[in-house]
Amino acid sequence: MTDSPSLRIPLDPKEQPILDKLLDLRTRLELLKQDRSTYVKSQDVVALYNQVIEQVEVVNALRMTKRHEQNRVDTVLDDCFQLISLSYLTIGKNHEAPAIYSAVSTMKRLLDHLKEATFYSPKDLESIGARLEDCQRYCERGKESYSPQLLTLLEARIDVCRKTLSELELNLSHLTPDLTPKYDKLVSILRSLSACNTRSKFPNAEVDDFLEQLKELHEELKPYGIVAYESTGTKEEKLAEMAEKLRLTIDHPEPAPEAKKLVETLLQRCFIWVVTIKGKQGRIAFPFKDTYDKLLDIKNKLEKLSLTQAWSLRETDLYSYQRQLDRIDESRVDGNFLDVLGRPADLYEQRTLLYLLRKSYATIFYLIISSEPVSEALLPIYNQLTTLRKCLLEVKKAGGVSSPRELYPYSMKLNSIDNMRVDGKFMVGSDIPDGQGSVTQLLEDCFELVYDLRTEVEESSSAGKSGDGDSESGDVPLK
Structure with missing residues (x-):
């Protein structure tokens, strides 16, 4: 496994046990995300999070007089927090403090790149600004539940992002409404x-x-x-x-x-x-062709994920893409891509590689912020209900149905999903996965849409055929 890119300085012998423990935790987190035979369980992720926090407390105690030291312990710790953050998204705990670590790290990259590029849209800044406010709110809400060390780290990173965001907003401050x-x-x-x-x-x-x-x-x-x-x-x-x-x-x-x-x-x-x-004409100089191919492959894979996100994405999958991009980004010297002889790229290669790098980070950011607050164990049900709701809204938008019988397939499907609940909960074995509220609300929205459509067609039928005794006894009863 490859560590996050960072300068290496000698490791304090007292920190070696911490490093060994963090390496073990990182391996366990990676195995957890790679195991496709079952869904990622909340209890497993929370247990690993608690063990990482224990190591943070130990290393902080050792560094009382050297707070700013950075060595391999910090790079592996960052890996662990990235994996935990994405795992929290996978289990549906999107609005918990540990979940925002990855989003804040990605926003920091994006803001640095926008500052470097010196061109960006006000909408770019609005999107990041709104997300930073969400992250701050989740930190505030988590003060009673999560480690002060984690919250301090997150708030410091949010503050850094806000400072850069303010600089970028100032740069556009003189733009007039017509321009x-x-x-x-x-x-x-x-x-x-x-x-x-x-x-x-x-x-x-x-x-x-x-x-x-x-x-x-x-x-x-x-x-x-x-x-x-x-x-x-x-x-x-x-x-x-x-x-x-x-x-x-x-x-x-x-x-x-x-x-x-x-x-x-x-x-x-x-x-x-x-x-x-x-x-x-798209021709990249040979010394930079390998980097170009890697970045293009990452960009294409991420864009494919964005198209099939609801059905195929496990948020922890983003970790490997983040780390590959980080290694390429941090290999630059004074912002320049260098060839094997240390020579900087020409303007054409430089801008092309930076476009691919920034586009990939932007896609990761989109995938993170559009992640649904539902455990992957409930995603199949959630996605089915999302599709049903879209179909029902389209039916309503098109003027409704001509007969209550047309609603029969929707009612059948909704009742079959509703019958999966045990004491009002969607269970997976003996577990109650996160995201119950989101799935239940979506189910109720669908039932309400079917009810409204049925009521409309029945009222229309009654007005047009007063006294007509058309029976709908074959329909599936509504909730």
Whole structure:
């Protein structure tokens, strides 16, 4: 197994027993996530969490005079907390303090990358900001239940994220309401161009379409005094002019640039990137091809997971992707990807690799925040009810049913699920998995939808055929 990337410093001999115990706990957590013969049980995860916290208390006691030391104990401890966090999501304890560790770590990566990239949408910041508030709320709620050491660590990381978030918000603070939609459009185009650049076959027509959109935006922005290049001169001269403007902006960044400068800089980047990727046609320099292939494979697998998440994702599966990305991200030197000889990548390879890295972290963040607060043991039932609810809502949206008999399949399925409960609980053997409230609420919503649809059709039938004695005795009774 590979540790999280980190600088290695000599290990205090007194910490060796702690490291040995943490390595054993990490192995047990990994075996727990790999075992597909049964679902991950709450009692197993909570027991392992308690044992990790015991080791945290021991190491803190040893480091009373060296609080800032970081060695292999810390990297393995981080692995354990990541696995525990994802395991809490797997068992449906999404709103508990240990569950947010992985989300906060991923948000820290995303915020650092947004700061490095210097372009992002206000919506990016709103999403992360809202999630940080949720994490803070879960920490507050967990003060009576969870270790102060864990809560202190989480709150410190949340504070770091908030500080970076505030810096990024300041950077966009001068955007005006009329320029914000145009800035958002430019962010979207630049990301879409980078996505085109990673296709198996370079989509020239699609890139040309984005170029036309950029030209249209350029014309729309001229009344604001925003010009990416002079209208005269050759294509090469225009490109050189934009590159020089962009270089001056990057070399002399402003803490909170004016809206005009912010939009103009991004517009220039978009034009330069179109020319660059059309020239490269998706070809990556050989020294960076291996890293590119790894990142592309991770991105594609994560995107596939996002499409089938409800039915196939065990949140602990994200751990291996996180660690692979962390190793690649932390292998950079001063933000640069280096080849085997220590030479930095050219601008094209640098931006392409960073796009894949950031896109993968963003997908992990999406998968974490969209995880349902339901144990994987109840997910099959939860997913069936979610599908039933969607179907019933579509039926209602389409005008309802023409006969109560059309509701027979829905009633049958709902009653069969309802009959699975024992004393009002969905049991798996003798266990009562987490997420009972979410599943029960969904079941009741479905029953209510069927009842409303049945009532509507019966009232309509009574109004149209007063006194008609059509019998529905063959229907399954409602709850």
